[in-house]
Amino acid sequence: MKCDGGVCIVFDVPFICVENLSVSYASRPALEALSLNVPSCSITAIIGPSGCGKSSLLACLNRLTDDVPGSRVGGRIRIGELEVLDPKTDVLALRRRVGMVFQKPTPFPLSIWKNMALTLAQHGIKDRALVAETIEGALRDVGLWHEVKDRLGTSALALSGGQQQRLCIARAIALKPDVILLDEPCSALDPIASGVVEAHIKELRRRFTVVIVTHNLAQARRVSDLTALLWTTDGVGRLVEHGPTAQLFSGPRHPITSAYLEGRHG
């Protein structure tokens, strides 16, 4: 056990358990033999070059791979007690427990309010008072409440990029998931908006287990507790090194890791 800034992280009791995961698209392998444990209420950063399977790993965690024709997923993933890859698992229930935010902000072309309320309604939350309370809470969590509370009825597309992305995060956490997956959430934003979003991501760890894919090594270092490096060898993505962020950045054990981390200077 290790205490970090008042937040206790239990490293030895994994919340997300990935065992021997393999992914292929139209019989072209993308990920192979990947095992990874993610502890509860922590932020794990997945780093690595483009095409190393980072996004594929995320997509497996909420079975978005189901939507990709020709994809095959093998191995075992547990989130809490839930067998993620079991065909009997209710995908919609799984996705409620595992929220996701994408690289490009994806507000629906509806009002801010409807973006939130419709999502809640999809999960049977229709009680007016509860809906209003949940929406306000989620928007406060991402610091958007004060910026938009007077124009909840206007189109979400009218928000700035950073605001849109925070709305997407709010939309995901309004469902009170256990896990939040962030797929390069800041890479489409300008540095200032990116900083704001990053600050709110750090806050998320208090209540959620966060897995973030990022290209930005400095960001991984700033926000995450744990870091995993994926690398493409023989055309297939594999896990190279995994450990506490401070340790991985200061003393990488694997030569690929040190080369990759140094690459940021060159």
Add this chain to the structure above:
Amino acid sequence: MRSRRADAVLAAFAWAAALGVTVVLALIVFELLRHGAGRLDWAFLTTAPRNAGREGGIGPILASTGLILAVTMAVALPLGLATAVFLTELTRRGGVFGRLVQLSLDGLAAVPSIVFGLFGNAFFCKTLGLGFSILSGGLTLACMVLPILIRTTEEGLRAVPPETRNAASALAYSRSATLWHLLLPAAAPAVIVGLVLGLGRAIAETAALVYTSGYVDRMPESLMDSGRSLSIHIFDLSMNVAGGDATAYATSLTLILVLLTINALASVTARRVLERRLSV
């Protein structure tokens, strides 16, 4: 210089072609207005034709046309929307079944209208026993406008960015909710365009209707009655009724005005839909 001269010749031809087309259009419109505008008034639009259409109005014919179009759209719109959704959301691009559907729709779009008439007569009138009726005519036209509706709706749906679908999927939206709340609203302007193109094609149609909805120019009392469309009325007046030209002019003018009105309404509605999406 040689290229200068080539350019000048090209310019002359291009201007001549454009001018020619404009003049012909002006002639047609002018002719219709000159002979038709005089007859066109409220009474003409509401009263029944007398003396084989030489006198009186086109009230029952407008009603029949409206009913035929209503049947057409009531059948073709849901079927077309559903097929378009199926093609964009449930099939892979290049999948065998999807390709097959696409191919057969391309074929359907190319079928000559008189062939639709033959088919409608054999299938709807004879085999299904609907006889010469507004229902037969409407159903025949529904087959005809189906590919147009599907094609335009499909384009609208394909224009919805894939991120929207991914995000909905990640938030565990059900397929029906994604479709209903996100995809169809986004495709609404395209659906309207398809609707207008379909209506335009249907309302202009004559050959497919002559042997399905029939010639009767009385006010229809049910969908099983035969009803004469505007286009058939024009055809009949000009070919079979000596002295029917004046009414034919006025009816042509009406037909074109109806078409223009539909177009205008549709473009206003489509713009409304777009505006609402940006502001609400």
Add this chain to the structure above:
Amino acid sequence: MPRRDRILTWALRAAACTAAATLALIVCFLATEALPLVAKIGPLRFLRDALWSPSSGLYQMTPMLAGSLLVTLGAVGIAAPLGVLCAVFTHFFAPRGVATLFRRALELLAGIPSVVYGFWGLVVLVPKINAVHPPGASLLAGIAILALMVLPTVALAADASFAAVPRELVANARALGLGKWGTLRLAVLPSARSGLCTACILQTGRALGETMAVLMVCGNIVQFPQSLFDPVRTLTANIALEMAYATGDHRAALFVSGLLLMIVVLLLLLAAEGVSRAQPAR
């Protein structure tokens, strides 16, 4: 998958099957009505019989086939170059506002119902031709009206494929010091070619299938025309004229001509697909 989604999926699939089955259904019905007669008298009789007289069991279709082909080819032959010229006009010569206005006019022309074209031809064009060379209702009138009907669609399609020509290509042609003709000839036409061909083929199909306008201005006499001023009857007009009273073998003969039309149009469609596929996507 929730129940509602499963129902939706099946409903969508059923709709797609219905839509796809429509074409098959049409072909089936034409075939069931037409094939008994073909089986009875053999396909060659439709070409070899001495004349078209279904009441006496004679089914020569060649004059009407010739009529259809002549009218169609004549119309497309006139409309295609004119249509391209119209597109050249909007892209190279017309000031912006005029081009937009002109496009609107083309759209209006394209939207005028064929029966109105036919009517206009009957009351305006046919008397004019009659003044030059009676009877007026003739192959020429058919070609003119059909060309007028096809022209706006060809022009709009050409306009669209000109618009799809990569900007850099045009800029490059300009940079080489080419004039408008040179730019058109070397840059625009070659890269718009497949689009133009597809449009022409599809409009050929449409012209071939056109019934009312042709019926109204062509005179409808079953004969091989000796000149442009002779009346002709097309296959489509024949169906529309005789369906009213045809029964038995006569009716079946009309379905044979419908099936024939259908086959030709589908072949044209395949040709169009071939042309647009032959050009690799940019």
